[in-house]
Amino acid sequence: MGRTLTVLHALGLLLVMFSFAYVIPVVTALIYGDFTMFLDFLLAMLWTASAGILMWMLTRRYKGELSIRHGYLLVVTMWTAMPLFATIPLLLVIPGLSLTDAYFETMSGMTTTGSTVLTGLDYLPPAINIWRHELNWLGGLGIIVLAVAVLPLLGIGGRQLFKAETPGPMKDSALTPRIADTARNLWVVYFVITLACIASLKWAGMDWLDAVCHAFSAMGLGGFSTHDASVGYFNSPLIEFVMIVFMLLAVLNFATHFLAVRARNFAPYRHDPEAITSLLLILGSCVGIAFFLWWNSVYVEFWTALRHASFNVVSIATSSGYASVDYAQWPIFAPMWMMFLTAIAASSGSTGGGIKMMRTLVLFKQGGREMLRLLHPSVVNPMKIGGQVVPNNIVFSVLGFIFLYFMTLATLTFVLLISGLDFITALTAVLASVNNCGPGLGSVGPASNYQGLTDFQTWMCTLGMLIGRLEIFTVLILFTPHFWRR
């Protein structure tokens, strides 16, 4: 019990830090001269901060080093508690919003999923909108550090492939030896790219609020928008192009960005096996789907097909979830292929969700390895990714991950089916939640949202988002008896 309180102690500190996030909506409210909004957010900030301080003070006696076991607990409680406190302004401002829906919304923000239960986004106060998008951005920030610096310590996540013991140009020690420094460096990269994105979107024709909001959600690969019609509202090829570029940047490993910035050349991208495969797969799919749409006469002109295919494929494949047209109306192959990409295309250490390209590569090569072993029983063929040998225990851990991933998908889908959803809606809602993508198909498609779900179904999707975002193991491990045994 004492150790669990240590976790609460750390959590209290994190909540105090989190309360500073309210500064942005508070300032926004001031800029727009919205005094009620200003008070509401100030109140939320104070509540969060005092809850944090209280928690911190009460558990002061239990201050101490966290073990790896409690690292899991901290990560999970952090990712559940922060969205909980983030609901305060939503509940205060939007009349008639239930806690279920508010929590879904903030969880969707923090996990960079980007699915929403709100309609009339265009009429929400600017401070609320910026708060939603900031959650996307903060979620992205958190997940980068979690994926690059923390999860490998806990032994999860594809990134541990590049731990220091593997020689080569891409090893983790090429970052910095200390987690704190690594995190700071990655944040700087993330912050700078975000600023560039804001400037580019403003230049492309958005107003400041939209530019900041969309830059926040694009960098987090969240997919929140300030408009019900998502990016389709702007109907501007230039804006779509800018967003494509920044979504593609965000779907790559931020550690690679950092290395490239430090080396001042593009070599780190070439040496990153994930980056190459991800980009080729996504861009290839854009062209392929454009042809498919043009072939099926969905669009008369090829260039129109390419424009819409590119934006929506990149948006879904990177697990952002913007839409510029209602792609659910396309022949079923296209949206299903996009849902498939969202599960695999994101790099580890990016803000995207799903299985991650690193694990996909491991699985793919493992398949080849097994077949080679059948042909040559005495062959010694260690798995190599990017020229580096991947130890067998990591391969097993990836296989275990994949099994749990599919079991999670299957279980949640069945649960939703029991609750009365149709198959396509149930399956794609689960896919979109667990992969942190956003819109699904059917009644949760890009033209509608998750508002139509019952409370139970909403909670299931919320759970899916959390499990998916924290790489499955982290959440499920809390439900094993061994975790709680001494």
Add this chain to the structure above:
Amino acid sequence: MKIMILGAGQVGSTVAESLVSEANDITVVDSDGVKLRQLQDRLDLRTLTGNAAHPSVLEQAGIADTDMLLAVTQSDEVNLVACKLAASLYNTPTRIARIRSIDYLNREEVFSADNFCVDFSICPEQILTEYITKLIEFPEALQVLEFADGKASLVAVRAFTGGPLVGKPLSFLRTHMPQVETRVAAIFRQGSPIIPEGNTVVEDGDEIFFIAATDNIRSVLKEMRRMDQPSRRVMIVGGGNIGRRLAKALEQDYQVKLIEFNKKSCEKLAGELKHTLVLNGDGTDENLMQQEHVDEVDVFCALTNDDENNIMSSLLAKQGGARKVIALINRSAYVDLVQGGKIDIALSPAHVTIGSLLAYVRQGDVVAVHSLRRGAAEALELVAHGDRKSSRVVGRRIDEIDLPKGATIGAILRGGEVVIAHHDTVIEAGDHVIVFVVDKRMVKKVEKLFQVSVGFF
């Protein structure tokens, strides 16, 4: 010349053996007294037991008046330190080191006068790898040796019925393929040399040495025997230093399978090699060989450090249907035993690598030396200097030169061009002359012939 050899391993002892017969004063230093004693029993040289990188040992061995230091111990570091000491403490004029590690070889400044003062570095494994690579590239040849940075080659091939030249006099070559210039330097029939003349008739089973521009090798080979399909599949047994390098050199162009006994080494090899199929198993396991389709292998190389294993596994591979088998054999007695039998090529690593060392040791302007037929014969690349008055070579037609019997001039390299020698070719100053010597004892005479007379200075 006073020569000091550090290290009495395979390389050291072969070099010593080869240099002793050329009337040099030789001292061999090694930390293993037993090896030294064996060496001293056979050869007329001085030995000293001790660490070759210690100044006191070097001094005791007489480094002060040594003309040349050959540091060929197993350890790169000892060799480097010895060269450095010899240069800075004792002013030894020539220092040659054996360096294996690619890390050092990639950084040439390591060998410069400011650092380790190595005049020449040799890497036996690398030389051997290049040698085998050539044999795989030309599967019909028994030996392919390069001169003039690879522009000209000396090739050994066994003539077989089916080649157009077999059963015909050598002059037939000229009429049959007038556009390709080549010169047959020697023919060995049942082990004894024949001096080739225009009317010498080539017989089935003759071992023929010819010189040609490297681009023309294939067309000349075609005259001697029926050509095989070019090699595509290579199987290597033994993933040691040589096997690993060879696999690395070949894996881009050939399908390479590498069999290694040690599981740990297998994993290391598999991590390092990109396209090679690494198999864990015994190189003498015929079931494994069959399973991996030894019958479709074009070239089988047994490269472990165990002679007996190499012989057995190459015999098994030949039995199993491998087209050409190469065995690495250290003991020269074994080499003579198996070569020309079922094993197509028996490689003696020491003899392959010694040539490059000999080139530095020899007097006069010797650019390259290749040891042939396990050291019995030699091919030399010499530079001709002087003029008609001071030199006995320059300005003369080849048939005017007083070459000892058994030595032939095969080709001349003039200004980057390969000139195949004819009886009326005139040698000019600055030419690189490739001389083929059927008996090593004539080497001294040939070298003397190329030395400029005192009047030149």
